[in-house]
Amino acid sequence: MIKFALQGLLARKLRTALTAIGVVLGVALISGTYVLTDSITSAFDSIFTQNYKNTDAAITGKNAIDASEDGTVPAPPFDAGLLATVRGLPEVGAAGGAVSGEAQLIGKDGKSIVFGGAPNLGFSVDPALPQFNSLTLVSGAWPTGDQVVIDTKTAKEKGFTTGDTIGVQARGAAEQMKISGLVEFGAVSSIGGATLAGFDLGTAQQLFDKTGKLDQILIATKSGTSEQQMLEAVRRILPAATQVRTADEQAKEDAAGTSSFLSFLQTFLLVFGGIALFVGSFVIANSLSITIAQRTREFATLRTLGASRRQLLGTVVLEALVTGFVASVAGLFLGLAIATGLFKLFDAVGFTLPNNGLVFQTRTIVVALIVGVLVTVLASLRPAWRATRVPPIAAVREGATLAPGRLNRYRPVGAALLAVGGIALVLVGLFADGLSTKTLLVLLGAGVLLLFIGIALFSARLVRPLATVSDPIARWSVVVLTALIWPFFLVPLWLVRRLFGRRTEFPGVLPDGPAVAIGGQNSRRDPHRTASTAAALMIGLALVTLVATLGAGLIRPFEQAVDGIFSADYAITAQNNFSPLPPPVAAEIAKVPGVDKVTSVRGGEAKAFGKTITITAVDPQAPELLTFDWRSGSQASLGELGADGAIVDAAYADSHALVLGSRFPMQTATGKTLQLEVKGVFRPPAGGSPFGNVTISTATFDATTSQPLNLYTFVNMSGGVTAANTATLNDALSTFPNAKALTRDEFKKAQTDGIKSILNVLYVLLALSVLVSLFGIVNTLVLTVFERTRELGMLRAIGLTRGQVKKMIRQESVITALIGAVIGIVLGLVLASLLAARLDEISFTIPVAQLVIFAVVSVVVGIFAAIWPARRAAKLDPLEALQYE
Amino acid sequence: MEGTVTQVVEVVDAKDLVRVYGEGDTAVHALRGVGVRIEPGQLTAVMGPSGSGKSTLMHILAGLDRPTSGSVKIDGIEITTLGDDALTKLRRRHIGFIFQFFNLLPMLTARDNILLPLTIAGTKPDQEFFDTLVDRVGLADRLEHRPAELSGGQQQRVAIARALVSRPTVVFADEPTGNLDSRTSGEILSLMRSSVEEYGQTTVMVTHDAKAAAMADRVLYLADGEIVKETGRSNQHEILQIIDTLDLQ
Numbered sequence A: 001m002i003k004f005a006l007q008g009l010l011a012r013k014l015r016t017a018l019t020a021i022g023v024v025l026g027v028a029l030i031s032g033t034y035v036l037t038d039s040i041t042s043a044f045d046s047i048f049t050q051n052y053k054n055t056d057a058a059i060t061g062k063n064a065i066d067a068s069e070d071g072t073v074p075a076p077p078f079d080a081g082l083l084a085t086v087r088g089l090p091e092v093g094a095a096g097g098a099v100s101g102e103a104q105l106i107g108k109d110g111k112s113i114v115f116g117g118a119p120n121l122g123f124s125v126d127p128a129l130p131q132f133n134s135l136t137l138v139s140g141a142w143p144t145g146d147q148v149v150i151d152t153k154t155a156k157e158k159g160f161t162t163g164d165t166i167g168v169q170a171r172g173a174a175e176q177m178k179i180s181g182l183v184e185f186g187a188v189s190s191i192g193g194a195t196l197a198g199f200d201l202g203t204a205q206q207l208f209d210k211t212g213k214l215d216q217i218l219i220a221t222k223s224g225t226s227e228q229q230m231l232e233a234v235r236r237i238l239p240a241a242t243q244v245r246t247a248d249e250q251a252k253e254d255a256a257g258t259s260s261f262l263s264f265l266q267t268f269l270l271v272f273g274g275i276a277l278f279v280g281s282f283v284i285a286n287s288l289s290i291t292i293a294q295r296t297r298e299f300a301t302l303r304t305l306g307a308s309r310r311q312l313l314g315t316v317v318l319e320a321l322v323t324g325f326v327a328s329v330a331g332l333f334l335g336l337a338i339a340t341g342l343f344k345l346f347d348a349v350g351f352t353l354p355n356n357g358l359v360f361q362t363r364t365i366v367v368a369l370i371v372g373v374l375v376t377v378l379a380s381l382r383p384a385w386r387a388t389r390v391p392p393i394a395a396v397r398e399g400a401t402l403a404p405g406r407l408n409r410y411r412p413v414g415a416a417l418l419a420v421g422g423i424a425l426v427l428v429g430l431f432a433d434g435l436s437t438k439t440l441l442v443l444l445g446a447g448v449l450l451l452f453i454g455i456a457l458f459s460a461r462l463v464r465p466l467a468t469v470s471d472p473i474a475r476w477s478v479v480v481l482t483a484l485i486w487p488f489f490l491v492p493l494w495l496v497r498r499l500f501g502r503r504t505e506f507p508g509v510l511p512d513g514p515a516v517a518i519g520g521q522n523s524r525r526d527p528h529r530t531a532s533t534a535a536a537l538m539i540g541l542a543l544v545t546l547v548a549t550l551g552a553g554l555i556r557p558f559e560q561a562v563d564g565i566f567s568a569d570y571a572i573t574a575q576n577n578f579s580p581l582p583p584p585v586a587a588e589i590a591k592v593p594g595v596d597k598v599t600s601v602r603g604g605e606a607k608a609f610g611k612t613i614t615i616t617a618v619d620p621q622a623p624e625l626l627t628f629d630w631r632s633g634s635q636a637s638l639g640e641l642g643a644d645g646a647i648v649d650a651a652y653a654d655s656h657a658l659v660l661g662s663r664f665p666m667q668t669a670t671g672k673t674l675q676l677e678v679k680g681v682f683r684p685p686a687g688g689s690p691f692g693n694v695t696i697s698t699a700t701f702d703a704t705t706s707q708p709l710n711l712y713t714f715v716n717m718s719g720g721v722t723a724a725n726t727a728t729l730n731d732a733l734s735t736f737p738n739a740k741a742l743t744r745d746e747f748k749k750a751q752t753d754g755i756k757s758i759l760n761v762l763y764v765l766l767a768l769s770v771l772v773s774l775f776g777i778v779n780t781l782v783l784t785v786f787e788r789t790r791e792l793g794m795l796r797a798i799g800l801t802r803g804q805v806k807k808m809i810r811q812e813s814v815i816t817a818l819i820g821a822v823i824g825i826v827l828g829l830v831l832a833s834l835l836a837a838r839l840d841e842i843s844f845t846i847p848v849a850q851l852v853i854f855a856v857v858s859v860v861v862g863i864f865a866a867i868w869p870a871r872r873a874a875k876l877d878p879l880e881a882l883q884y885e
Numbered sequence B: 001m002e003g004t005v006t007q008v009v010e011v012v013d014a015k016d017l018v019r020v021y022g023e024g025d026t027a028v029h030a031l032r033g034v035g036v037r038i039e040p041g042q043l044t045a046v047m048g049p050s051g052s053g054k055s056t057l058m059h060i061l062a063g064l065d066r067p068t069s070g071s072v073k074i075d076g077i078e079i080t081t082l083g084d085d086a087l088t089k090l091r092r093r094h095i096g097f098i099f100q101f102f103n104l105l106p107m108l109t110a111r112d113n114i115l116l117p118l119t120i121a122g123t124k125p126d127q128e129f130f131d132t133l134v135d136r137v138g139l140a141d142r143l144e145h146r147p148a149e150l151s152g153g154q155q156q157r158v159a160i161a162r163a164l165v166s167r168p169t170v171v172f173a174d175e176p177t178g179n180l181d182s183r184t185s186g187e188i189l190s191l192m193r194s195s196v197e198e199y200g201q202t203t204v205m206v207t208h209d210a211k212a213a214a215m216a217d218r219v220l221y222l223a224d225g226e227i228v229k230e231t232g233r234s235n236q237h238e239i240l241q242i243i244d245t246l247d248l249q
């Protein structure tokens, strides 16, 4: 039986390969994700470890609260006097102090240099203790006074050499500094495209606004002393708000932000690999069903020869097993290629990822193989079971077809139950209280999965009406698309063929009535087959529609929120629209003539009621430019927060029983505890609030924060928004090349652009699933052409031309795609409406333009899917086709 | 000029047809120089043992296959040099087919199956002719049924109506009764005969059945790729005798 299964696979190489494509792509995405993230992780680990190769321990500042790991709240620097104390310890061999921060380098065009959105890192370097420097000198000399060393990549790409002058901007306005040499980060030229700048300690302290302070002391143990003894000695003299770690611990700590991002990226990409595999499983199940229907005769003959049902089941499942295994191995290697490609791609856009070679872990291989094989085998179970139902008598009957299964009667009911169960899970996930995020995601995921399977099984019933409706739509959308590419592609192609002496008809645009009519009828012929083929596309489109609808639903309330809160003419933001800016930027703007009012919102973290929360701070000008929806308190209180006033949002007030006049303690990142009094409670707008749970005065915030930064700065000018005013503001910002002035409308757009680019990433990832479903359609069509060979021969004999055959198959393909699109879009809208009903941040908005685009894309998918099968069909020799068994 | 010569136009005029399958040692000479002329309004039967080249000949005459050498003219048009599209369109206009396996489209009703050649050509059916035709083949009450709901004989009637509906120059039938029982075969044959009589439908029919050949105006005997004998209208007994003497069984 094993031999038989393998021979069967070989005999149907093409069909098997087509079937397996869905698995190959899904597994490729999974293995590619693992390889990519593993490689980046290992490269970062080695960078961070390398950094401390001459170090035994590191002293750093310590936040008083457990701040989030993304670096929004850097640890406060500590007093530089500690360095001398540490050096004085007999257990310490050498110790070096350093500060670091963000330092923009300014290109010759006056703009700050950024490669692919990577950060701009600045360090102090100590020429006397090079073993502790993160930077390695490549050429030139270490900097002194107003000198700087920059990384080789920036120097090369922006045309700077040693001896040139370059603009540098950190906490204050830009300064011109002389380049004393070029550096690299450890042994790599760059990490993720970040620019590097190194200064001597005094200059760095001044630039980063850390005069008399240090961020880090690196220590090497005196020879003859154990590391343990040294650590103990250091701990004894350690002042408050500092900590000491071993080099290993410190490297891990440094990598923590990166690794949490990487593990998020990994999960995120794996989800999309999973979706592609799920779609792929539909393609496999469908292809196997078709092949098994076509092999009815073969199975029946085996049964008459004495094969048991169990043996038949075994044969089919074994075939699936082998297919799944081969496809998974192919996917595994395709994943390697994808990872390599992504590294190249990121490099090309300037976001050079650290890469010490691809890391191919055993886990990657195991997961990819198991998942790929499992999905294939699971998808084969139903078709395999059907194969065992073939009665031996089918061997002797001409044109015997697979009888519908016993359970077929219950299929619509079962399908409906699955779909309803799926919706129920989604509803429970969305509306039940007190679920953990994990439970919620599992419920949503499982619910949507069941819903898709249920709808896919049920949709056979919808095929006939939907196909009838789609028929004219398919016909005319193909006409329109053909007309669009006619002058650019079809006519030139025809001319070229003509030149090469091929006698082909001049390309027409109008639909070929008869061919298209037969194609339309073909799509209604086997509703189950059309439905399962369309189901693969349905899943992709449902998810794309969901994303688009949620995106549209996010953007509208967001814009309303911006409109509701900010009444300023201008906003000052970083060039990348989201990085916070140092306060001197706002101070510079305040000096500009014509500026009426300036207000800034600072952001940070603090701890209250035992939990770390986000906080914001506003200045006395705030009431003029910010408008709150007050539950209690008033606009005026916004400007009169003083030393202990606080404003809290309504939800936070409710959960901690805060009302006007309540007092509560809040611990800031530097360790001070503020006794705050509630001066107002506001209702955040539905579209999301830019304010933290607690808002205090800027004065209080600055007094308790080491390096305050502005999230937003808003400006009103006399005369409002005018071209002259915009120019004046931007002129004033020339010393802060990383900042720019945006009009209110530009600001809204810039903020929503972020959402839009996230949507675009999601579209690209979902496109993979759509691609898999395209292969699904190709697959079905090719199998169908096999099956209808004799019929095609007859049609050609009685006068269907090759061109007509192609159009006939294209029509069937486009109708199938449209059915998938219609069901998918409706399903996506239903899911989106459920989510919108649950989440305040989202209003249910139908993104009509996008939906039209998706429908057009589906038609294009249909057209492309038909190309190859149609060619095969058109190439058939009518005579051979007529004699095909 | 000597009087009025009514020139008989052959609807099919084939000369020196040679068809070789394969090459070298394994080459099969299915036709070895066959010439055929088919005159309008005649029913011609082609007989011969299995493998004698009957189907090959028919396929070449019908423009489904190309001869290795030789020429075929349909209604005066040389078809062996036509491109695929032109040939397809010629088949639409001039040729009808009746297959041994009925080859109906399962998703179409009997009516739509019959009208298929007209649909493909994009021409309007002549309603009157359609009605008489359907009446003649006895399918008037079966038009809305799909092939799966029809018996073999009924399916072949649909196929015959489909071949006749476009009034082609010539209808080719390859063992049209090969798949039917003898009573149904008789009905189908008389149907074909009557289409010749009533509509003057030129028909070429490949058959193994002497009874069928007895209905033809002319019988061609093929053996080993060559036409070995040709007779006019003959009865079943005469045909069987010829087959015997030529050792064609």
Ligand SMILES: Nc1ncnc2c1ncn2[C@@H]1O[C@H](COP(=O)(O)OP(=O)(O)OP(=O)(O)O)[C@@H](O)[C@H]1O
Pocket: B021, B022, B028, B029, B030, B048, B049, B050, B051, B052, B053, B054, B055, B056, B057
């Ligand atoms: N496609 C092909 N390739 C190779 N040889 C072929 C092919 N088609 C037919 N032949 C050979 O050509 C010869 C004539 O075949 P043809 O089908 O014309 O016979 P036939 O008279 O129709 O036979 P039957 O009564 O069995 O239908 C046979 O020897 C056959 O084996």
Ligand SMILES: [Mg+2]
Pocket: B054, B055, B056
């Ligand atoms: Mg034959």
